[in-house]
Amino acid sequence: MNYYNSNNEAVQSMVYLIDFLVLNICMLVFCYAMPGIVPNYIYNATKISVLAANFAMAISQYFFSTIVLVGAVSFYNMMGRIFQLVFSQGVIMLLFLSILSHENFLRYCIFLSITFYFSLTIVRYCELLVIRYFRKQERNIRNILFVGHDPAIVNLYKDMISDFSTGYRFLGYYSDREINNCPEKLCHLGSIDDLNSKMESFPGSHSSKIDNIFVCLSHDESDEIIKIMRFCDKNVIHFYYLQRMFGNYMLHLKAEQFGSNQLFVNYKGPLSHWTNSFVKRTFDILVSGIICLCMIPLIPIIGIIIKLQSPGPVFFAQKRTGINGKTFLCYKFRSMHINKHADMIQATEHDVRKFAFGSFMRKTNLDEFPQFFNVLLGDMSIVGPRPHMLLHTSEYSRLIDKYMVRHFCKPGITGWAQVTGFRGETKELWQMEERVRRDIWYLENWTIFLDFKIMLLTAKTIFIPDKNAY
Numbered sequence: 001m002n003y004y005n006s007n008n009e010a011v012q013s014m015v016y017l018i019d020f021l022v023l024n025i026c027m028l029v030f031c032y033a034m035p036g037i038v039p040n041y042i043y044n045a046t047k048i049s050v051l052a053a054n055f056a057m058a059i060s061q062y063f064f065s066t067i068v069l070v071g072a073v074s075f076y077n078m079m080g081r082i083f084q085l086v087f088s089q090g091v092i093m094l095l096f097l098s099i100l101s102h103e104n105f106l107r108y109c110i111f112l113s114i115t116f117y118f119s120l121t122i123v124r125y126c127e128l129l130v131i132r133y134f135r136k137q138e139r140n141i142r143n144i145l146f147v148g149h150d151p152a153i154v155n156l157y158k159d160m161i162s163d164f165s166t167g168y169r170f171l172g173y174y175s176d177r178e179i180n181n182c183p184e185k186l187c188h189l190g191s192i193d194d195l196n197s198k199m200e201s202f203p204g205s206h207s208s209k210i211d212n213i214f215v216c217l218s219h220d221e222s223d224e225i226i227k228i229m230r231f232c233d234k235n236v237i238h239f240y241y242l243q244r245m246f247g248n249y250m251l252h253l254k255a256e257q258f259g260s261n262q263l264f265v266n267y268k269g270p271l272s273h274w275t276n277s278f279v280k281r282t283f284d285i286l287v288s289g290i291i292c293l294c295m296i297p298l299i300p301i302i303g304i305i306i307k308l309q310s311p312g313p314v315f316f317a318q319k320r321t322g323i324n325g326k327t328f329l330c331y332k333f334r335s336m337h338i339n340k341h342a343d344m345i346q347a348t349e350h351d352v353r354k355f356a357f358g359s360f361m362r363k364t365n366l367d368e369f370p371q372f373f374n375v376l377l378g379d380m381s382i383v384g385p386r387p388h389m390l391l392h393t394s395e396y397s398r399l400i401d402k403y404m405v406r407h408f409c410k411p412g413i414t415g416w417a418q419v420t421g422f423r424g425e426t427k428e429l430w431q432m433e434e435r436v437r438r439d440i441w442y443l444e445n446w447t448i449f450l451d452f453k454i455m456l457l458t459a460k461t462i463f464i465p466d467k468n469a470y
Contacts, residue, residue, distance in 0.1 A: 015127060016061060022123055023057055023089070024050065026116045030108075037108055041101040048100060056092035060085050063275070078124055080447030086117040087279070143209060146173035146186075147195065147228060148216035152245045154179060156214065157186050171210065192224060199231045210235070216242040269443040271409050279448055284382050288375040295369055302333060302366075309355045312338045315370055319343075320387035323410045328379040330387055331370040335361050344391055346425045364462050371413045383451040384412025385439035396432055403432075406439040409446075416442040416450070419457035 027050065030038055042049045064085040090113035097105040144160070146153050153173060160168050172187035173179070174195035182188070189195075215228055225241070232239040256263050270276045303314035316334040319327050335358030336342065336351070347354065347362065354362070361367040374380040380387070385406040388396070397403045417423070417438040426432040442450070 018123060018127070019061065019085075019120065020054060020057055022119050023053060023116055026112060026119055027053060030112060030115070034111070037111055039097075039101070039103040039105055039108055041097070041103050041105075042108070045100070049097065052096040052100065053089075053093050056089050056096060059092055060089040064088060078128070079121060080449045082117060082120050082124060083448055084275070084279070086113050086120065088275075089113070089116070141169050142211040143169050143171055145171045145210050145213045146216070147175065147192075147213060148173070148242070149175035149177050149179045150216040150242070150244045151179065152242050153214070153216050154182060154186070155245075156242060157183065161185075196224075196227070199227070202231070202235065210237050212238045212240060214240045214242050216244055218244070269408070270446045271443070276446065276448075280381060280446075280451070283448065283451070284375050287382060288372040291369070291372045292376060295372070302361075305357050306334055309357050310334070310337050316342070319390055320411070321390060321393040321407060322379055322387060323407060325393075325404065325407050327390065328374070328387075330380070331374055333361055333367045333370060334358070335367045343389055346392075348425055365414075365458065366462075368413050375413070379410070381410040381412050383414055383416075383442075383454045384410050385415050385442065386418060387411035396436075399429060400433055400436055402440060403436050406436055406443070409443055414454055414458040415439060416454055419454050 027042075031042065064081060090109050093112075094105055094109040097103075097109070146157070157170065161170070170186060172189040174189050174192060176191050178188045179186075213228060213232055215225060217225055219225075229239050231237070256265050271280065299314070306314050313334060316332045316336075317329045318332075320330040322328040335355070336347070336353040337355060339353050341353075358367070371380055372382075375382055393403075415438075417435040420438060422431060422435040422438060426435065
């Protein structure tokens with residue numbers, strides 16, 4: 001156990017040092033290869049400039065360091081973490097340099113951050129390959145033991161074993177009865193009494209045979225849980241309590257401090273952290289501001305075409321459900337003739353209410369563009385769960401257990417459900433259930449890179465219309 005931890009600390013320290021080395025190499029390359037964008041102050045006060053850049057890096061590392069040794073980490077998640085690291089380093093460095101000199105450092109910091117990001121991504125990928133190589137050679141391995149028969153154990157096991165190079169070796173599980181539909185390689189080692197006997201005779205000198213114990217027992221068995229915790233403390237083994245499943249319902253409890261008390265909330269996604277919400281909101285304002293400016297000269301043209309084909313207003317405003325269940329007015333270019341069913345019936349493939357240009361706008365997402373004004377107003381985000389009509393919110397909140405969970409963040413112009421095949425009309429209940437499931441997945445797995453991916457997939461539909469877009 002100690003050998004494993006000392007190795008991990010040494011490797012992680014090496015990762016930190018390499019990050020600083022990459023930053024300084026990037027600065028050096030800029031000074032010699034791209035002098036045109038390097039301010040004179042960088043040449044005249046090189047030591048102070050380098051110190052400012054590295055101090056900014058140290059602050060960013062404290063908040064956003066990437067831990068490549070975490071077993072289940074994916075390269076996709078690493079890219080998001082690298083972006084946070086580089087973005088914060090660039091902003092802090094720009095602030096320091098602007099205080100030290102009156103020169104304009106914005107262009108320099110932007111180009112340096114872009115170069116630093118791509119360089120660090122390549123380096124991080126190589127680091128990950130090296131670590132996975134060693135783990136495949138049975139080095140840097142953690143031995144895992146499970147306790148309990150809850151189905152949550154199987155779910156965790158499948159997540160951990162999804163990549164054989166993640167560095168886990170599974171010893172098996174102890175429980176009073178076997179887990180239903182348990183994978184063959186997850187062995188049943190015996191009952192809880194057998195576990196107690198093993199713990200009583202477990203020699204401290206052999207504690208390295210177990211690194212982590214994951215316990216999934218009922219709170220009624222608190223005495224047994226405490227006994228296992230004490231055993232772990234005595235033998236320097238990491239203890240984890242795995243949240244149990246209730247039928248098919250999995251509690252995703254997250255710790256939250258309230259004064260001197262630690263509470264647990266059922267939903268606390270990445271956007272609950274102020275830095276993530278700040279990054280997302282800043283991005284929303286910048287992109288929406290640019291798009292709204294570009295859209296201003298197009299509005300009269302689109303408005304004239306709409307009015308020629310269908311008398312009535314250019315814009316369609318509808319009450320929809322927003323963040324925390326609050327109602328807001330959602331704006332679109334009107335794509336249908338004025339009708340009394342607009343707030344009750346979804347658009348269908350051959351809907352007679354649509355006029356020709358309206359159909360074109362819906363297929364290319366052009367009708368959604370006024371929602372960028374909603375984003376600027378703060379009612380919506382560019383990416384998030386799509387806002388639904390009030391009638392649908394009322395109906396589906398009764399039919400689908402977790403339906404209202406999707407309202408823990410701002411609704412979006414586009415979303416994960418829409419770019420993965422669940423856009424448009426929901427003819428059957430399972431379609432809305434799957435849409436809700438994907439919306440909740442987005443809430444729990446948000447990264448700025450996920451937003452970029454969704455936006456790119458949405459942009460593609462402008463040229464290759466989605467078959468469900470009507």
